[in-house]
Amino acid sequence: MNSGIFIERNGILNLARVVGRAQTSPYSVEEFVVNAEAREPLDQLRRAGFVLIATVNQPALSTGQLARRDLEEMHKRLKNQLPLDDIRVCPHTEADDCPCRKPKAGLFFEAAHHWRLNLDQSFVLSDKWQDAEAAQNAGCTSILVRSPWNGHGHHDYVAANLAAAANRIMQIHKYRSQPLLEPGIESQSITSLIGAVCR
Numbered sequence: 602m603n604s605g606i607f608i609e610r611n612g613i614l615n616l617a618r619v620v621g622r623a624q625t626s627p628y629s630v631e632e633f634v635v636n637a638e639a640r641e642p643l644d645q646l647r648r649a650g651f652v653l654i655a656t657v658n659q660p661a662l663s664t665g666q667l668a669r670r671d672l673e674e675m676h677k678r679l680k681n682q683l684p685l686d687d688i689r690v691c692p693h694t695e696a697d698d699c700p701c702r703k704p705k706a707g708l709f710f711e712a713a714h715h716w717r718l719n720l721d722q723s724f725v726l727s728d729k730w731q732d733a734e735a736a737q738n739a740g741c742t743s744i745l746v747r748s749p750w751n752g753h754g755h756h757d758y759v760a761a762n763l764a765a766a767a768n769r770i771m772q773i774h775k776y777r778s779q780p781l782l783e784p785g786i787e788s789q790s791i792t793s794l795i796g797a798v799c800r
């Protein structure tokens with residue numbers, strides 16, 4: 602089984618468009634700007650063996666504001682510039698009541714099946730509460746990069762920026778991957794070793 606990181610696209614992998622107080626998706630290829638600062642943290646996570654999966658809600662596909670052709674071009678650019686294994690999209694609106702629109706965890710479950718991911722050992726990286734809630738629904742650990750969209754719901758960690766978030770994921774993963782030492786057994790063997798030396 603693999604460990605994965607589900608990474609929200611808008612605001613993390615591409616620069617977000619902010620309209621009023623809300624974050625929205627770019628609707629044209631010209632507006633789509635890959636976040637260059639994501640490259641190094643993602644390279645680091647890829648080297649550590651994580652499967653990297655971008656996820657995004659794109660209701661504009663259903664409403665006709667965004668053409669499928671343009672989205673494909675945006676994602677081609679994203680994959681060319683960042684080390685991503687997969688990009689998963691929910692094309693539905695809230696009214697569709699689908700199982701994949703975040704904060705529901707359908708995109709995570711689909712990707713976990715495809716990539717053979719252990720969700721308990723996987724992470725969600727975002728700047729929004731919807732992803733933290735989806736992480737909780739899927740049993741993943743959530744790391745939010747501090748933003749006006751963090752919300753007040755459950756999340757596991759908050760990081761100042763993407764680099765700090767990647768470091769935190771590496772730390773937690775390393776800690777979890779260590780073989781469990783049973784203190785009782787360890788001290789017993791030390792006692793017998795000391796005993797042997799004394800005799």
Ligand SMILES: [Zn+2]
Nearest residue numbers: 691699701702
């Ligand atoms: Zn959906």
